[in-house]
Amino acid sequence: MESHIYYLFILAIPVACIAWTVTKEEIFREAREFCVDRSKHGERLVKRKFFYVFxxxxxxxxxxxxxxxxxxxxTLLYQDWRGYIISFFSIVWIANVYMSLYNIIRIDLKKEKIRVxxxxxxxxAD
Structure with a gap:
C-alpha cells in the first residue's frame, strides 16, 4: 500500500508539468491564444468547451x-474500475496542489526580482 501512495505523488509530477506547460508557458502561447479565442467566440457550446480545456x-x-x-x-485502493476512479481524482488533486505551489513560488520570485x-x-540614481 505504501508504494501505491508513493506512485500517486510521483505520477502527479508529470501531470502537473504537462498541464502547466501547455496552459501557461510561453512555448505554447500562440496555440493557447488560438484556443482562448475559439473558447470565447466558437459558434457551438461543445466547441467553446473543447478549446477552453487547453x-x-x-x-x-x-x-x-x-x-x-x-x-x-x-490503481489506488482497489484493483478494479473503482481503483482507477480513485487514482484519477487523487492524481488530479495532487497535481493541482503542485501547480498551486509552483505558482506561489513563481510569484515570490517575480516580487523579489522587482524589489531587487x-x-x-x-x-x-543616487
Whole structure:
C-alpha cells in the first residue's frame, strides 16, 4: 500500500508539468491564444468547451491524468474500475496542489526580482 501512495505523488509530477506547460508557458502561447479565442467566440457550446480545456491547467490536468492512467494502469485502493476512479481524482488533486505551489513560488520570485531591480535603480540614481 505504501508504494501505491508513493506512485500517486510521483505520477502527479508529470501531470502537473504537462498541464502547466501547455496552459501557461510561453512555448505554447500562440496555440493557447488560438484556443482562448475559439473558447470565447466558437459558434457551438461543445466547441467553446473543447478549446477552453487547453487554457485551464485544472481542466487540462484531467485529460493528462487519463493518458497517464492509460499508460501506467495505476490503481489506488482497489484493483478494479473503482481503483482507477480513485487514482484519477487523487492524481488530479495532487497535481493541482503542485501547480498551486509552483505558482506561489513563481510569484515570490517575480516580487523579489522587482524589489531587487527597484533597489538597484535607486542606488544608481543616487
Amino acid at each position: 487554457t485551464c491547467e485544472y481542466c487540462f490536468s484531467h485529460y493528462v491524468t487519463i493518458i497517464i492512467l492509460l499508460i501506467t494502469n495505476y 531591480a527597484k533597489e538597484e535603480s535607486e542606488l544608481h
